[in-house]
Amino acid sequence: MKRHPLLTFLLYAAVVLLALSIVLPIAWLFIMSISQPTDLTTLPLKWFPETINLDQYKRLLTLEEGSTGETFLYALRNSTVVAVSATLISVLAAIPAAYSFSRFPGRQGLLYGTLAVYMMPPVAFVLPLYLTFSHLGLLNSSWALIIVYCTMLLPFATWLLKNNFDLLPYEIEQAAIIDGASQLQVIWHIALPLIKPALGAALLFALLMAWDEFFYALIYTNDLRAKTLPVAIGDFAAGRATDYGLISAVGMLAALPPLVAALFLQRSLVSGLAAGGTKG
Amino acid sequence: MANLKLRNIQKTYGNNVPTIKGIDLDIHDGEFVVFVGPSGCGKSTLLRMIAGLEDISSGDLLIGDKRANDIAPAKRGTAMVFQSYALYPHKSVYDNMAFGLKMAGTPKTEIHQTVTKAAEILQITHLLDRKPKELSGGQRQRVAIGRAIVRKPGVFLFDEPLSNLDASLRVQMRIELSRLHQELGITMIYVTHDQVEAMTLGDRIVVFNGGHIEQVGTPLELYHAPANRFVAGFLGSPSMNFIPCTVSRTADGVTLFAGEQCQTRLPVTAALPDSLTLGIRPEHLRISQAPSGIQGHIDLVEHLGDSVVMYVSVPGLKEVLSVKLDGSHAELKAGDPVHLDIDTRHCHLFDADNASIQWKS
Ligand SMILES: Nc1ncnc2c1ncn2[C@@H]1O[C@H](COP(=O)(O)OP(=O)(O)OP(=O)(O)O)[C@@H](O)[C@H]1O
Ligand SMILES: [Mg+2]
Numbered sequence: 319m320k321r322h323p324l325l326t327f328l329l330y331a332a333v334v335l336l337a338l339s340i341v342l343p344i345a346w347l348f349i350m351s352i353s354q355p356t357d358l359t360t361l362p363l364k365w366f367p368e369t370i371n372l373d374q375y376k377r378l379l380t381l382e383e384g385s386t387g388e389t390f391l392y393a394l395r396n397s398t399v400v401a402v403s404a405t406l407i408s409v410l411a412a413i414p415a416a417y418s419f420s421r422f423p424g425r426q427g428l429l430y431g432t433l434a435v436y437m438m439p440p441v442a443f444v445l446p447l448y449l450t451f452s453h454l455g456l457l458n459s460s461w462a463l464i465i466v467y468c469t470m471l472l473p474f475a476t477w478l479l480k481n482n483f484d485l486l487p488y489e490i491e492q493a494a495i496i497d498g499a500s501q502l503q504v505i506w507h508i509a510l511p512l513i514k515p516a517l518g519a520a521l522l523f524a525l526l527m528a529w530d531e532f533f534y535a536l537i538y539t540n541d542l543r544a545k546t547l548p549v550a551i552g553d554f555a556a557g558r559a560t561d562y563g564l565i566s567a568v569g570m571l572a573a574l575p576p577l578v579a580a581l582f583l584q585r586s587l588v589s590g591l592a593a594g595g596t597k598g
Numbered sequence: 599m600a601n602l603k604l605r606n607i608q609k610t611y612g613n614n615v616p617t618i619k620g621i622d623l624d625i626h627d628g629e630f631v632v633f634v635g636p637s638g639c640g641k642s643t644l645l646r647m648i649a650g651l652e653d654i655s656s657g658d659l660l661i662g663d664k665r666a667n668d669i670a671p672a673k674r675g676t677a678m679v680f681q682s683y684a685l686y687p688h689k690s691v692y693d694n695m696a697f698g699l700k701m702a703g704t705p706k707t708e709i710h711q712t713v714t715k716a717a718e719i720l721q722i723t724h725l726l727d728r729k730p731k732e733l734s735g736g737q738r739q740r741v742a743i744g745r746a747i748v749r750k751p752g753v754f755l756f757d758e759p760l761s762n763l764d765a766s767l768r769v770q771m772r773i774e775l776s777r778l779h780q781e782l783g784i785t786m787i788y789v790t791h792d793q794v795e796a797m798t799l800g801d802r803i804v805v806f807n808g809g810h811i812e813q814v815g816t817p818l819e820l821y822h823a824p825a826n827r828f829v830a831g832f833l834g835s836p837s838m839n840f841i842p843c844t845v846s847r848t849a850d851g852v853t854l855f856a857g858e859q860c861q862t863r864l865p866v867t868a869a870l871p872d873s874l875t876l877g878i879r880p881e882h883l884r885i886s887q888a889p890s891g892i893q894g895h896i897d898l899v900e901h902l903g904d905s906v907v908m909y910v911s912v913p914g915l916k917e918v919l920s921v922k923l924d925g926s927h928a929e930l931k932a933g934d935p936v937h938l939d940i941d942t943r944h945c946h947l948f949d950a951d952n953a954s955i956q957w958k959s
Pocket of ligand 1: 635638
């Protein structure tokens with residue numbers, strides 16, 4: 319089929335527009351992070367710095383006591399611990415939960431219940447959770463955030479995985495049961511490999527959600543021990559004189575771990591694994 | 599190897615209407631039994647109950663004389679081949695076949711031997727490294743059968759295994775299944791919609807209808823001596839003609855009367871009800887040269903090459919009669935008047951309850 323030239327043009331224009339809207343802010347962030355502070359405040363604005371300035375990054379990558387770098391690196395560590403733990407716990411728990419919701423009807427009420435809770439605004443839970451954590455002595459610890467994030471990620475991951483389990487032909491699993499596989503073996507050997515793309519998506523989105531969470535982190539943490547990156551960045555921006563170069567450098571570095579995770583997981587995101595087992 | 603005994607097996611799903619209404623059936627060791635019946639009559643359900651994929655609501659299932667109701671599917675010594683193949687899409691052909699043995703903890707070398715041997719029997723040795731999606735329908739079906747063979751089952755269960763294949767492949771696979779049955783000598787239960795498969799494969803055929811058994815017998819028994827009108831109409835293609843008749847007695851038998859232009863004489867001595875249904879297969883109606891027997895007009899002629907099927911409307915009869923003749927009748931065409939003779943040796947009589955009446959002495 320031959321496409322009209324105008325249509326082709328519009329199509330490409332749309333693609334370019336989309337690409338620019340994604341790339342430009344990041345490019346600008348990067349440029350800001352390597353500019354001289356003076357370059358960023360002069361008028362008219364200098365779009366390209368004359369000299370490359372890596373001072374911001376040097377300031378961030380140091381553990382000197384009381385330095386900006388210490389704040390940043392601890393926040394990076396806290397964010398990593400919290401996001402990775404919450405993601406792993408949630409997805410691990412979501413797998414059997416989703417399978418059970420998908421295969422054993424009559425439990426739907428529970429699923430919709432968790433989703434309803436998931437829909438409620440965080441503000442509603444902040445106070446009761448705060449009191450609970452305070453009683454448990456968990457305030458300002460990574461544990462508090464891991465627990466809270468699990469309550470957000472678990473319903474989401476369960477829902478996503480359940481919908482994908484629903485799509486699997488049940489006969490394949492019954493064949494495995496006849497072959498002598500136990501329920502857990504069916505999940506491990508048959509069902510999970512077949513929903514690998516969804517599993518990758520669940521891991522990725524859960525990680526991003528936890529990585530970017532700001533509200534709970536702001537309220538339940540207050541120093542190096544537990545503060546996560548979004549809160550730390552917020553702190554950097556809240557000073558009297560905002561250091562744009564520093565904030566952009568933090569932004570660049572904070573975006574790296576999710577980027578690496580995405581690159582790593584995207585290979586499993588290709589779909590079509592289930593093709594060929596059954597007629598259809 | 600195993601025999602199977604079904605004792606008053608019932609199945610009721612949630613809605614309290616029984617789907618399977620008390621099945622009694624004995625299947626001998628090494629027998630090839632075919633289940634046929636209209637869609638929704640419960641063939642798959644019964645098969646799945648035997649496999650253990652479906653709970654048995656009541657009754658006893660004995661496999662090899664042992665009550666199997668509560669034995670896990672993998673421990674029953676049954677293997678099932680699904681209509682949809684149900685291969686593991688992410689595993690190679692080899693791993694598909696090896697999975698059951700792995701689950702059973704069989705040593706690697708033994709798995710290798712068994713799978714290789716099964717692959718040879720099914721001629722899929724060259725496919726062992728492929729994934730299911732790289733196989734044709736026939737090859738997939740072979741893998742599914744291979745996966746069942748390696749478990750060395752006592753009973754093989756097939757649920758319409760060939761219905762996804764095209765006609766020529768079906769014939770080929772049918773022959774191979776037959777050969778496989780002879781080679782392995784395993785008890786096989788085979789569900790099908792295909793009459794030819796049923797007639798050619800089965801040592802015995804079980805005809806189901808609405809959750810119960812209508813008749814069990816060898817293919818020829820069912821063809822020649824159907825127990826009732828349902829079985830008579832279900833087997834055979836085109837299906838048997840049914841003509842409602844009134845009976846009048848004569849000195850040497852009875853005359854069955856179904857309107858001015860349709861009557862036939864039978865040498866019956868047994869007592870008959872006043873009205874009954876005459877059943878006659880299309881292949882047992884003949885064109886007669888004399889203007890006698892049944893008179894009508896040809897509605898439609900189908901030339902199938904080796905045979906000719908014509909549909910004849912007869913005044914006084916509600917339904918057209920189908921007639922199957924050999925291929926030499928090329929001259930027949932729609933609209934022609936025609937006289938038909940009934941081969942009285944092959945008449946079936948059914949009473950008001952649709953049960954077959956034994957009239958031949
Ligand atoms: N899980 C289920 N819950 C409720 N009813 C069911 C269930 N499975 C099957 N049935 C009903 O049981 C009846 C028998 O189904 P079954 O699949 O055994 O028919 P079948 O003889 O195999 O038909 P077909 O030839 O179309 O495959 C049908 O009326 C069907 O609707
Ligand atoms: Mg069926």
